Amino acid sequence: MMQDLAVEFHEIVKVFPTPEGGHVRAVDNVSLEIKNGEFFSLLGPSGCGKTTSLRLMAGFEWPTRGEVVINGEVMGRKPPFLRPVNTVFQNYALFQHMTVFQNVAFGLEMEKVSQTEINRRVNEALEMVKLPGMGRRKPKQLSGGQQQRIALARALVKRPEVLLLDEPLGALDLKLRKEMQLELKALQEQVGITFIYVTHDQEEALTMSNRIAVMSKGKALQIGSSVEIYERPNCRFVADFIGETNFLSGVVKNIDKNLVTVQIANPETQVVGIGIGNLTIGQTVAVSIRPEKVRLVDADGKDPLAPEGGENHLNGRVTATAYIGSDTRVVIEVGSGMRMKVWEQNAVSTLDPEMYYSVGDAVIILFPYENTFVMPEDTA
Amino acid sequence: MITEQIGERPKLKFSFTRLLRENFKAQGIFLITPANLYLFIFIVIPLIIVVVLSFLSRGSYGGIEFRFNLTNYTRLFDPLYGKVMIFSLGVGFGTTVICLLTGYPLAYFLAHAPIKQRSLLLFLILLPFWTNFIIRIYAWKMVLRSGGLLDVALQWLHITQEPLNLLYSPTAVMIGMVYEFLPFMILPLYTSLEKIENSLLEAAADLGAPPWKAFLRVTLPLSFPGMIAGTILTVIPAMGMFVVPDLLGGAKTILIGNVIKNQFLTARDWPFGAAASMLLMLITMVLTLYYTRKAGFGEELLV
Numbered sequence: 001m002m003q004d005l006a007v008e009f010h011e012i013v014k015v016f017p018t019p020e021g022g023h024v025r026a027v028d029n030v031s032l033e034i035k036n037g038e039f040f041s042l043l044g045p046s047g048c049g050k051t052t053s054l055r056l057m058a059g060f061e062w063p064t065r066g067e068v069v070i071n072g073e074v075m076g077r078k079p080p081f082l083r084p085v086n087t088v089f090q091n092y093a094l095f096q097h098m099t100v101f102q103n104v105a106f107g108l109e110m111e112k113v114s115q116t117e118i119n120r121r122v123n124e125a126l127e128m129v130k131l132p133g134m135g136r137r138k139p140k141q142l143s144g145g146q147q148q149r150i151a152l153a154r155a156l157v158k159r160p161e162v163l164l165l166d167e168p169l170g171a172l173d174l175k176l177r178k179e180m181q182l183e184l185k186a187l188q189e190q191v192g193i194t195f196i197y198v199t200h201d202q203e204e205a206l207t208m209s210n211r212i213a214v215m216s217k218g219k220a221l222q223i224g225s226s227v228e229i230y231e232r233p234n235c236r237f238v239a240d241f242i243g244e245t246n247f248l249s250g251v252v253k254n255i256d257k258n259l260v261t262v263q264i265a266n267p268e269t270q271v272v273g274i275g276i277g278n279l280t281i282g283q284t285v286a287v288s289i290r291p292e293k294v295r296l297v298d299a300d301g302k303d304p305l306a307p308e309g310g311e312n313h314l315n316g317r318v319t320a321t322a323y324i325g326s327d328t329r330v331v332i333e334v335g336s337g338m339r340m341k342v343w344e345q346n347a348v349s350t351l352d353p354e355m356y357y358s359v360g361d362a363v364i365i366l367f368p369y370e371n372t373f374v375m376p377e378d379t380a
Numbered sequence: 381m382i383t384e385q386i387g388e389r390p391k392l393k394f395s396f397t398r399l400l401r402e403n404f405k406a407q408g409i410f411l412i413t414p415a416n417l418y419l420f421i422f423i424v425i426p427l428i429i430v431v432v433l434s435f436l437s438r439g440s441y442g443g444i445e446f447r448f449n450l451t452n453y454t455r456l457f458d459p460l461y462g463k464v465m466i467f468s469l470g471v472g473f474g475t476t477v478i479c480l481l482t483g484y485p486l487a488y489f490l491a492h493a494p495i496k497q498r499s500l501l502l503f504l505i506l507l508p509f510w511t512n513f514i515i516r517i518y519a520w521k522m523v524l525r526s527g528g529l530l531d532v533a534l535q536w537l538h539i540t541q542e543p544l545n546l547l548y549s550p551t552a553v554m555i556g557m558v559y560e561f562l563p564f565m566i567l568p569l570y571t572s573l574e575k576i577e578n579s580l581l582e583a584a585a586d587l588g589a590p591p592w593k594a595f596l597r598v599t600l601p602l603s604f605p606g607m608i609a610g611t612i613l614t615v616i617p618a619m620g621m622f623v624v625p626d627l628l629g630g631a632k633t634i635l636i637g638n639v640i641k642n643q644f645l646t647a648r649d650w651p652f653g654a655a656a657s658m659l660l661m662l663i664t665m666v667l668t669l670y671y672t673r674k675a676g677f678g679e680e681l682l683v
């Protein structure tokens with residue numbers, strides 16, 4: 001019976017002993033609900049517990065506390081060879097003493113599938129990863145990208161309920177990685193299997209995933225769609241890790257429904273933004289402003305585009321600019337030593353240097369309240 | 381005039397270190413020379429002496445006469461030596477098979493021991509080499525003789541009532557041989573087992589293989605190079621061994637190595653001893669070549 005949820009984590013804790021005799025909580029009270037057919041990413045810096053989480057699903061590790069549930073079945077201490085999941089390993093882990101065909105056939109032989117069925121399904125899998133006719137080669141004779149595809153075929157040929165992928169594109173060069181991202185995504189939609197994807201590359205996660213869990217220090221800080229975690233990060237770590245942002249530090253001055261007024265120390269001013277989490281007056285907070293959600297006007301000019309919801313103003317001086325085609329990236333000093341990144345879209349095609357900001361220009365940075373987020377300073 | 385002076389640089393004195401620094405070929409030759417010298421003096425020259433010896437005649441008083449002679453080789457076809465040769469092959473193979481069967485689990489255990497304990501365990505395996513080989517085989521005499529350590533221990537445990545009379549039997553020879561050659565089997569096996577990445581076994585488990593199947597399909601084939609190296613390192617010296625049968629086998633157990641040793645030291649028939657050596661070498665070489673041709677050195681797995 002097809003379950004609604006492919007993989008569930010119920011308050012999973014995984015503790016490892018350290019060589020020094022202590023112990024470390026690699027996964028710290030994580031609960032997840034991954035839906036069937038979803039492309040779900042575990043995203044975070046190295047050591048955040050994302051790979052351990054994946055290994056807990058595969059059965060290579062057993063949780064210290066909590067339950068892993070796959071397709072409604074509590075896994076407990078079930079060994080990997082009895083679980084309805086398959087893994088694509090980071091280093092591919094291909095069997096070097098077998099041909100490509102034998103590698104892909106291995107999993108089917110373990111299921112005691114008939115030889116004709118094996119031949120058919122292996123060739124089908126090799127075609128699916130666009131490597132037909134490579135069956136007789138040894139893995140060493142293939143390029144990194146091809147080996148990656150074989151690892152994928154070897155796992156997919158088993159038609160698992162869930163496919164676990166541990167940074168499968170990490171070893172590939174940038175161009176190939178971009179290609180494979182789109183291909184993997186297309187493949188996932190084609191076969192309809194739940195993909196659980198571990199990566200430290202935020203762009204990769206944003207491009208491919210239906211939903212993402214952002215992890216840090218063993219905790220899942222935020223779980224949501226690409227848009228949700230970029231546009232509404234729930235803490236400083238997520239805002240910082242996903243994309244780029246400016247942070248201003250300050251103290252909460254006033255709270256009016258969801259709008260929070262913050263007294264900023266440097267530069268000495270007040271900004272208004274949307275409060276995230278439970279904030280109290282007097283609390284030290286970080287204010288996050290994305291560089292592309294900001295407008296610049298000349299200090300002596302007029303601004304015709306003031307939004308309805310209210311807008312923050314900061315005076316500053318341009319200290320650096322970089323023209324990168326679609327955008328001009330501008331660094332502006334707003335207080336002593338306090339700089340903000342601003343990305344100005346080059347919406348008008350012009351060669352007139354007067355139309356671009358240059359170093360020394362006095363400017364006003366404008367950012368609407370709804371693009372400004374106030375969050376506790378120390379959540380991560 | 382001035383340009384000429386500049387163009388004509390002073391001739392530098394020949395310097396060996398400069399030659400080594402600038403000439404890669406000279407570097408190579410320099411580095412390989414000690415090894416080549418060693419091989420030439422201790423392998424090539426003695427081999428030539430043995431080859432020449434095997435075609436000469438025995439003098440009346442045990443010396444050598446420089447007279448060409450093929451009877452040394454024809455004598456080897458005597459059924460007596462044929463029997464000895466076949467027995468030696470049997471002991472050599474038996475030793476190798478027992479070493480492989482007992483060494484594999486040991487090497488596997490070693491390769492999977494925690495890294496901190498591994499060096500200690502390796503050290504323990506090599507520890508016997510600190511004592512002279514002949515002394516260690518003498519020690520086995522104390523263990524194996526009637527009323528020796530083994531008998532006492534077995535009787536004390538009520539496993540046996542009678543003395544086993546192990547000493548001076550083929551069994552004693554096999555025990556001594558396995559004891560001597562086991563480390564030569566364990567070390568190459570350990571090296572190849574240790575190289576097998578854990579992720580490969582995880583991949584096998586992930587694809588549905590229970591541990592014993594993962595062992596048969598992944599670990600065993602990937603440890604093949606170690607099995608081949610260990611077999612060669614064991615079977616070649618085991619075939620020519622004479623100390624162990626001398627000390628533990630008594631008069632009943634004679635290997636081809638004993639025949640050769642006796643010809644040189646007791647019978648003082650050097651040419652016949654040399655011919656027997658040549659035969660042993662030939663048989664070992666043919667077997668090894670055939671084996672590696674069939675099984676390969678597993679080089680494709682060593683990369």
